[in-house]
Amino acid sequence: MEFSATTFRELCQQHGIAVTHQRQVLFEIMQGMHGHPSPEEVYARVKKKIPAISLATVYKNIHLFVESGIFREVSMHHGTLRVEMNSRPHHHMVCSMCKSISDIDEADLGLLPSHQKLPGGFLVERYAVDVIGICPECQAKKVN
Amino acid sequence: MEFSATTFRELCQQHGIAVTHQRQVLFEIMQGMHGHPSPEEVYARVKKKIPAISLATVYKNIHLFVESGIFREVSMHHGTLRVEMNSRPHHHMVCSMCKSISDIDEADLGLLPSHQKLPGGFLVERYAVDVIGICPECQAKKVN
DNA sequence: TTGACAGACGATAAGAATTATCGTTTACTA
DNA sequence: TAGTAAACGATAATTCTTATCGTCTGTCAA
Structure with a gap:
């Protein structure tokens, strides 16, 4: 297209x-x-x-x-099954360079819209937000 | 805890x-x-x-x-690498029963906060939202 | 408490997805 | 057009996960 x-x-x-x-x-x-x-x-x-x-x-x-960057992969995944140990409501910051995941409290991210139903009739249970970006370590490494 | x-x-x-x-x-x-x-x-x-x-x-x-439901896994992953073919800004609705993924336009989801930097100095490139819930097909199948 | 049985365990083989290796072929640059 | 670095195809190897199976252990009823 x-x-x-x-x-x-x-x-x-x-x-x-x-x-x-x-x-x-x-x-x-x-x-x-x-x-x-x-x-x-x-x-x-x-x-x-x-x-x-x-x-x-x-x-x-x-x-x-x-x-x-010609195509994009659906959700950076980390090869192996990972278990979530943080029981507080939170989302993830995923580094596009090193693929590290760190948590961010839902409150720190700001609120999301919370429709009960989305177009097509999909019933919402929860949102999982991945914030894709560069972690501080990789920002430091990045020379260009 | x-x-x-x-x-x-x-x-x-x-x-x-x-x-x-x-x-x-x-x-x-x-x-x-x-x-x-x-x-x-x-x-x-x-x-x-x-x-x-x-x-x-x-x-x-x-x-x-x-x-x-005692623990939760980090991002439902789909076993195999998946490539994103929809080039419009959109997010994903992931069915927690059948694991199917369908797209939802960013506009239909509503806007997200767009801080440039998050706590810890993480530099935001983009957000990827997975809406976890039950797809219409699984809602129909669900008997209980 | 005990005894039967379903379910859980450990060892390990099997399976699925992905990556590495390597000899051959092809595209790019001079 | 020749030389070279990169890409290709075939396939072995790796990694992660699941299945199998014989033995052992919790659970529940007596």
Whole structure:
């Protein structure tokens, strides 16, 4: 929608990555998908166009696209199950560089709207806010 | 903090689970932890008290505690990496029963406070809100 | 208190998702 | 167009989590 086929080459140049056939097809197919596809789902679709493509290539390029900011991943997750030990109402600050999570009290964040029902009839139990940003440590490290 | 050692037995009775030594030690140790420990971290601590405990037992009981609502997991994660294909500003409605994710436009959710810096000096890039609740399909299925 | 039985335990194999390795091929720059 | 760094495909390896299974332990009724 926002990137036309002609700009894929420029997009790659911007990010200093090579324009390969696999990369281009992958990009176009991903753009045509909606929702929150998994690597396997993307792989299944790309294979229809490039039967010989490897799953590893799909993974490598999805990561590349995410790192370049071309696509975004749904909720930074931390590989492993994590249990919440803070029983006070709070949310999370997630560092986009080091992926560290720290807590912020709900009161310090400010209040959220609390509709009981959202469009579509979704029944709200609670809100979980991830504040994505740069933690103080990474701000200090960041040289540019 | 909120559950005393004496109430662990009651807590188990409420949820219809047996009071075992492993379970009790696990519970107490987890309560003493802070942050967002992983199963491995919990396992490492519990092993100091019960060297013979199995990692599988730790996993099984963490799940049990989470299902019972005794503890909560940090951000419902979906097992696999998911890529965001909706480029409009939006957030997510996550069903606590079936774990499905659907999008909600930021405008439909209402505005969030947009401090540039949060307590501790965390630099905000963006907010990602997960609205946890029950999707219409699961509301229909829900009999009780 | 005891005895039966469901459920919990530990050990470990299996499974799923992801990443690393490596030899071959391809794209970019001069 | 040649040289080189990067990308590719195949697949082994890793990591995290779950399943299996034989043994053991809580729970509940007698």
